[in-house]
Amino acid sequence: MARPSRKDEILQAALACFTEHGVDATTIEMIRDRSGASIGSLYHHFGNKERIIAALYLAGTAQYADLLQRGFAEAGSAEACVKLLVTSYIDWVVANPDWARFILHSRSRVEAGELGDVLREANREHFARILAALAEYRRQGLFRSLPDDCFASVVIGPTQDLARNWLAGRTQSELGECRELLAQIAWESVKGGG
Structure with a gap:
């Protein structure tokens, strides 16, 4: 290493x-x-300190984005891609709880700082890569019809909420133990057809 x-x-x-x-x-x-x-x-x-804060924030979100991109390269179905969005997020948070806590509490500070535009661009690119990975499945009608931002919230929202509570020590459930359940719920929430 x-x-x-x-x-x-x-x-x-x-x-x-x-x-x-x-x-x-x-x-x-x-x-x-x-x-x-x-x-x-x-x-x-x-x-300066504000740039350290922004760099730490961007490095953490980039790690998750890289983990996700590597997973997309191996995912072979719409279901696998949706579940990957959830499981990669949980895996990163469980492996990096202090970093995840920092990111959770620092976003508005970074957005308001001198590197706010860099953060917004990184988020835009990350979201575009996710949409690109899902685009063919969406064209095939394998997902229910949802606006892009709504689709993302439906898939990852419950996981982010549980992660936020887990990081704050407000859950009885271990986040990692809910990984497959949350991935399945995400898939069932957005899959198309019958």
């Missing part, structure tokens, strides 16, 4: 600090101390 880059080490140190102290209470100095990087290195890679 490749050694993490200095930039990745800084991001992981930032995540640890944000998790322990909160985003607002974390300082550049705390991230520097945790990562072992110099202030010059931090500023070279990111420029």
Whole structure:
């Protein structure tokens, strides 16, 4: 396995600090101390704390997007693609709960910041890749007719809601144990025909 880059080490140190102290209470100095990087290195890679926040957010969502794209390459049916949207999300959240919690609570901050346009473009591209992966199945009528944004909410909405509650410690169910159930519910909610 490749050694993490200095930039990745800084991001992981930032995540640890944000998790322990909160985003607002974390300082550049705390991230520097945790990562072992110099202030010059931090500023070279990111420029400021807000850019670290945005970079960490974008890196996490990119990891999920990559996981999903690799899965689409192997999925051979409309059902497999829909279930993949749910299972990939759950798999990433369960493997990265602190990062998922950070993403959940930081979206509006990143959108309002100087890299908000980068986030919006990344989300637009991610959504376009999902729609492209499903396009032929939609043309074949294998999904019920729903507007694109509604389709996405129906598929992933219940999973995101349970994940949000699981991350906050408000569920009795383990998120990973609900993986197949939520994937099946998503499929049944959007499949076309009889």
